[in-house]
Amino acid sequence: MMEIIARQREYLAGQIGNGVTGNLASFKANGASTEKGVGLLRGPDGQLPQQLRNIEPRLIEQISNEIIDSNTNVHWDDIAGLHHAKKCVNEMVIWPLLRPDIFKGCRSQGRGLLLFGPPGTGKTMIGKAIAGESKATFFYISASSVTSMWVGEGEKLVRALFGVARCHQPAVIFVDEIDSLLSKRNHIMSMSQPGELRHRATNRPQDLDEAARRRLTKRFYITLPSAEARAWIIRTLLNKDGLFKLSKKDIDTICKLTDGYSGSDMTNLVKDASMGPIREVLKQGGEITNLKMEDMRSVTLKDFKDALKEVRPSVSWNELRIYEEWNNQFGSLS
């Protein structure tokens, strides 16, 4: 069984470049080596499975190296908020992956899942959690790799991807920036055989054409984190490093000041605030090489207030309005 999740491209051009390069680079580091990647697909006779025999080995190698992420390691508990989306994704994707014997006939699930919403809100995390929770192989493909990195080879690459994924079942295929594959401008994805494409996701839902919308039967709006989810991110990240000493009142104040921050903005904010105690020691003439952990004070509300001047929200109210309007018209969650 194979699931496909996709999401749309980021609004900022800078984020497209950075995100894709970063992701592909880290996947390379995590993934198996070329020989191992292709080697794993060979049978005892040293032959590739039938469905891969007419695919160029070079493409299989590229997929094995750059698209398979063998170390997703994300679970539902790592994702703040989004309770309803998690519940629905569980029912629609994870349970059927874990128990294909039960989820057939009337219980077989819709063929398309779209995750849409502003950048940095957890769409990729959900894709990885699906793979992590269902013990499936996670394939990450970014539309910009199909349309630019493999110029002119998009269709071949998509076919090869499906072939390799079929050999790694259960598999989750996460298509990033799906809008550029399924928009009015481009239809590479429709080259895959009908029935294979099960779930996809996106950041510019308004670019999806009507046919694509019809295939993505469930469309979940992945929203900016609520105040409660923002508090959860602060507490969880600081706790991980044993730095959490803030009072409930402090947290409430930070949450009030971070209305409109994405999950990714919150992560950056916590990182910046946690530098506060170090910056202070250095400002007082201390040296980084002599700094003792036990001498460092904990992170305070003031550190957060300072960090708020550096880390600004990345999503504009205008962008949000577009997602909300699209959600009202086509989204699955109320």
Ligand code: ADP
């Ligand atoms: P996108 O929606 O653009 O796919 P990601 O899932 O890649 O966003 O999130 C980017 C980073 O922001 C994550 O690695 C994580 O550190 C943080 N983040 C975003 N949303 C959440 C969330 N709901 N809970 C916890 N961390 C989050």
